[in-house]
Every structure is written in C-alpha cells, then in structure tokens.
Amino acid sequence: MARFDSKVLGRQACVAAVLGGRLPRPLVFTNGVFDIMHRGHASYLDAAAQLGATLVVAVNTDASVRRLGKGADRPLNCLEDREAVLAALSCVSIVTDFDDDTPLELIEQLRPDIIVKGGDYDMKVLPETARVESWGGKAVAIPFEFERSTTALLGRIRGLGRSRQ
Numbered sequence: 483m484a485r486f487d488s489k490v491l492g493r494q495a496c497v498a499a500v501l502g503g504r505l506p507r508p509l510v511f512t513n514g515v516f517d518i519m520h521r522g523h524a525s526y527l528d529a530a531a532q533l534g535a536t537l538v539v540a541v542n543t544d545a546s547v548r549r550l551g552k553g554a555d556r557p558l559n560c561l562e563d564r565e566a567v568l569a570a571l572s573c574v575s576i577v578t579d580f581d582d583d584t585p586l587e588l589i590e591q592l593r594p595d596i597i598v599k600g601g602d603y604d605m606k607v608l609p610e611t612a613r614v615e616s617w618g619g620k621a622v623a624i625p626f627e628f629e630r631s632t633t634a635l636l637g638r639i640r641g642l643g644r645s646r647q
Contacts, residue, residue, distance in 0.1 A: 489569040489577055496538065496578035497591045505575065508534035508595035513585040515542045515550070516564050517557040524571065525627045530598040531573035533622060539568050540588055543581040550583075586610055593617055601625040 491499060499505055510533050516523060531537040541564050542550065547557045557564065561579055569577045580588045589597060589610050597614050601623050605611050611621035 484566070484570070486566070486569040489574065490565045491576055491578050493578055493580065493588065496576055499576065500538070500592050506535035509592065510534035510537045510596045510598055511540065511589060511592060511594035512537070512598040513540035513542070513580065515547050515552065515557060516568055517547070517559055519567050522626060526600060526624055527571060528573045529624045529627070533596050533598065536575040537573060538576045538578065538592065538594065539574050540578050540580045540585050541565055541568065543579050546581050546583065584610070586613060589613055593619070595619045597621050599623050
C-alpha cells in the first residue's frame with residue numbers, strides 16, 4: 483500500500499473526518515474529473531491549497547463523468563487511478579468521490595470555509611457559492627496559470643494517431 487492511499491476516503495469517512503474535527507481549518511474544497519493530470523491541474527490545486535489548512539478534492543465517479551458528456555470513452559482513467567494520482571500530490575489533504583451531477587450535496591455535508599473553481603467559472607452563478615456563503619464561507623475562482631485542457635490534449639493525441647495510419 484502506498485503512503486498516499488490513506489488520503490483517499492469514501493464519502494462517509496471524509497464527512498466523518500471533517501465533522502469530527504480531525505482536519506485543520508480553514509477547509510478548502512474543490513472538485514473535478516482530473517482524468518489526465520497536467521501542469522494546469524497541479525498549479526490549480528497548489529494555489530487552492532494555499533488558501534487554507536486542508537484541501538479536500540472531490541472526484542467525479544466514472545458514471546458522473548459520462549453524464550457530463552465529455553465523450554463516450556471518458557474517463558480514460560478509472561476513478562481509483564484518478565484518486566490515487568491526486569492523493570500522491572503533497573498539496574492535497576483528502577480525496578473523495580461524488581456521483582452527483584454537482585458537488586452541492588457534498589459541500590452541504592462538509593461545510594467548507596472556501597470552495598474553489600478554475601478561472602473559467604463565474605462563481606456568482608453557481609449554487610455552490612450561495613450555499614457556502616450562507617454559513618460565512620467564500621467562493622474563489624483561481625485564474626489559469628497555464629492554459630491546459632485534458633480535452634484539448636486528447637484531441638492532439640487522437641490527431642497524431644490518425645496521421646500515422
């Protein structure tokens with residue numbers, strides 16, 4: 483068992499750890515697919531971690547990724563692999579998963595001090611923002627430091643495969 487495996491918690495265990503006071507505050511929460519990790523993900527997660535004492539990353543289950551319409555073959559990496567790669571990052575405190583279309587229910591359970599999204603989100607229109615602000619928390623959009631996209635990367639890879647045939 484890798485040392486970072488202990489950072490991957492099922493949803494109930496994650497909620498228990500947070501509500502049980504075992505994790506220092508402020509608690510920062512973010513979520514995403516994180517299918518093929520790249521430099522943009524790493525810089526984003528590091529910036530998110532710097533906003534608080536604990537960073538919880540919620541990962542879309544394989545089924546929820548398919549519902550997002552990212553492509554019939556997505557995710558390329560299964561949930562367990564995506565969680566393990568995230569947990570291996572020193573800036574990430576806890577990794578959990580969610581199967582809902584949005585992380586709103588998990589956010590309501592965890593009651594983070596700060597929720598974080600990438601710079602392409604308008605935080606004012608997200609229902610998650612209103613919820614976290616209702617208990618005195620805040621929502622932060624982190625500008626992209628590196629223009630990276632898993633979907634764009636996959637397009638490039640697929641294009642290379644066709645040109646070699």
